[in-house]
Amino acid sequence: MKHSNGAQLFLRNDPAKTAPLSTKKPLTIGKASTNLLCMPQTDGVADHHAVVRWSVGHGWLICDWGSQEGTFLEGQRIRNCRPISDGDEIQLGKVGPVLVFRLAPASSQPTPEPAVKSSAGGNLEFAGQLIPMNQIKFVQLLSRPRYPASFSWWALLSLGALVVLPWPPAFWTLELVVLAGWIVLGSRKEHVLLVTLLDGMAYRHSFANKVTALGHRNGIRKAIGQPSSA
Structure with a gap:
């Protein structure tokens, strides 16, 4: 020291x-x-x-x-x-x-650099890596269900309820509760920003908010000279 x-x-x-x-x-x-x-x-x-x-x-x-x-x-x-x-x-x-x-x-104190540099020879800090901007081939946003197996669980519980609960009132009450849970879980999505380089290497970072993910994607695309809507 x-x-x-x-x-x-x-x-x-x-x-x-x-x-x-x-x-x-x-x-x-x-x-x-x-x-x-x-x-x-x-x-x-x-x-x-x-x-x-x-x-x-x-x-x-x-x-x-x-x-x-x-x-x-x-x-x-x-x-x-x-x-x-x-x-x-x-x-x-x-x-x-x-x-x-x-x-x-x-x-x-160090002056924070912008998250995305506009110069062709600049770097982008993404997913813990420092990536040369001129090596980025394309950037895309992938949205996928956070709980893809939720429908399978809902169907399984529904079938189980038919066997275990012979009384219609009890079955429909459980069915509604399970259905509500399936709707909530099924609506949640994970938004993954994927940065692919010219050599085929790819880096990804997950966002819970789509608006934030889109903002990062558009900022990177603008910096590398690609249209935001591409």
Whole structure:
């Protein structure tokens, strides 16, 4: 660890020990020597424990690497990634060290880049990947049922009710309840934005809201020179 005037992490028990953060390169944390922040002799730390990285859309993030010991943000165990703010405390494992996130002064904070760059040589951050804009072949939005098997379950329960409930009033009451549940589940959809590259590689990201997904799709298409309605 060393001193840095920018965004950084420091040990709560030894504030003189700091690790600078870069918007260009994630800070990997763990016991293994391949980590940028290597803590080989520290209890509660896994070989590959956590990552602190910069996201265009969300700012600074702390991400757990699926460590058995867990990563805790302000006392709460996290899954995947969570945004962090100035002064937040990150604990590695239940008995591991506590790292404090310190944001750079306002004058030196990184200026967030637009989610979609208009220049042909720019990059797009999508699904955790940095994709060259000039390598994108096409972008499409796929909407599909979130619970595709809901009709099958409704039919199965209906047939089961005919066998178990011989009384018509009880059967029709259950039938209406199950039908209402099928309608609710069947109407829910997942909207997947698919970005396909020239080499055939594809990346996808799911949205619960179609309007949001369409906004992202149209923004990317505009940036790569394709019509929004294509």
